[in-house]
Amino acid sequence: MSDTAHAPASTDAAHGHDAHAHPDSFYIRIWGILLVMLVVSVAGPELAHRIVSNETVAFVIVLFTAFGIAIVKAYMVVKNFMHIGVEKKYVGYILITMLVLMALMIGGVGPDVLRHEGHRWVNQAAKDYKLPGDTGHHGDAYGEPHGDAKH
Amino acid sequence: MIRPIATTREMTGMPTGRLAVWWLIASEIVIFGGVLGSYLMHRIGHKEWAAASAHTNTWAGAFNTLVLLTSSLSAVLAHNAALRKDGKRAAKLLWFTILGGGIFLVVKSIEWTGEIKAGYTITANNFWSFYYTAAGLHGLHVIAGMIVMMFVAADAAKGKELQRVENAGLYWHFVDLVWIFLFPLLYIAK
Numbered sequence: 001m002s003d004t005a006h007a008p009a010s011t012d013a014a015h016g017h018d019a020h021a022h023p024d025s026f027y028i029r030i031w032g033i034l035l036v037m038l039v040v041s042v043a044g045p046e047l048a049h050r051i052v053s054n055e056t057v058a059f060v061i062v063l064f065t066a067f068g069i070a071i072v073k074a075y076m077v078v079k080n081f082m083h084i085g086v087e088k089k090y091v092g093y094i095l096i097t098m099l100v101l102m103a104l105m106i107g108g109v110g111p112d113v114l115r116h117e118g119h120r121w122v123n124q125a126a127k128d129y130k131l132p133g134d135t136g137h138h139g140d141a142y143g144e145p146h147g148d149a150k151h
Numbered sequence: 152m153i154r155p156i157a158t159t160r161e162m163t164g165m166p167t168g169r170l171a172v173w174w175l176i177a178s179e180i181v182i183f184g185g186v187l188g189s190y191l192m193h194r195i196g197h198k199e200w201a202a203a204s205a206h207t208n209t210w211a212g213a214f215n216t217l218v219l220l221t222s223s224l225s226a227v228l229a230h231n232a233a234l235r236k237d238g239k240r241a242a243k244l245l246w247f248t249i250l251g252g253g254i255f256l257v258v259k260s261i262e263w264t265g266e267i268k269a270g271y272t273i274t275a276n277n278f279w280s281f282y283y284t285a286a287g288l289h290g291l292h293v294i295a296g297m298i299v300m301m302f303v304a305a306d307a308a309k310g311k312e313l314q315r316v317e318n319a320g321l322y323w324h325f326v327d328l329v330w331i332f333l334f335p336l337l338y339i340a341k
Binding site: 021022023024027028030031034035038041042045046062066067070073074077078080081082087088091094095097098099101102105106109110113114115 | 163164165170173174176177178180181184185188189191192193195196209213216217220221223224226227228231234320321324325327328331332334335339340341
């Protein structure tokens with residue numbers, strides 16, 4: 001027998017989950033907004049690279065239109081499609097805890113990836129790596145091609 | 152009436168199935184967060200990755216974003232139909248969501264075929280290693296979501312287990328969320 005064979009279709013009403021249900025038109029409107037943001041996130045960086053000559057300005061435009069909008073899109077999906085606002089508060093705390101763990105991981109390994117030397121350590125291979133045909137220092141040996149890619 | 156233990160634990164304040172999906176999503180945050188975080192750090196730390204990322208197909212990525220956003224819409228509409236106890240409509244919308252997942256995978260395979268033929272394989276360099284690992288892991292989640300929704304849709308069409316429609320939808324929205332971040336990282340930041 002199924003573990004929920006006789007369960008009601010939804011037991012959410014007990015804590016008000018059903019009460020926040022929206023008409024279908026609401027979700028279609030949210031979808032429309034998400035599509036507009038998708039267009040902006042593609043067009044913004046494309047136009048920035050073609051029209052804006054200042055690299056810093058172009059970078060800022062890409063940052064806002066691509067990654068800024070991605071964060072807004074994610075927020076809209078979590079809020080409106082996943083209904084996090086009417087979910088039990090501890091669910092939000094669980095998710096935030098995971099994000100904090102992720103940030104700790106990034107903070108912990110970041111120095112090894114982003115820097116090539118530090119207090120009592122040096123990544124000599126990374127320091128020595130140069131792009132083909134370039135005398136400048138751009139990265140480390142991890143980025144060195146080791147296959148047969150036709151770049 | 153038999154009330155199985157799995158659905159009657161009220162200490163948590165929500166159906167156990169939905170709580171389980173939230174726990175699953177929490178664990179997935181660490182998995183995908185680790186991959187995306189590592190990618191981001193390497194991308195910032197290694198300017199040469201820009202040359203490799205210039206070869207990804209932005210339009211294929213954008214089309215797949217459109218497909219996944221639309222499939223998320225159908226998943227939430229299926230949840231709405233389930234709340235109204237309209238199992239048949241919920242099932243139809245879940246099948247539409249599965250179709251979205253199928254289109255996503257077809258586009259991805261066409262894209263990957265072109266890239267592999269051009270020599271951009273998983274061993275070409277570390278950018279492509281990250282690209283195939285992140286997108287491949289995401290693709291596996293798309294396949295898993297499609298399989299789960301097939302079972303949920305089959306039951307929903309008979310008016311059974313309608314509470315599972317929301318659970319499957321939650322998982323699918325998370326799959327959509329991951330792609331929302333993968334898209335600018337792999338396709339736009341060039």
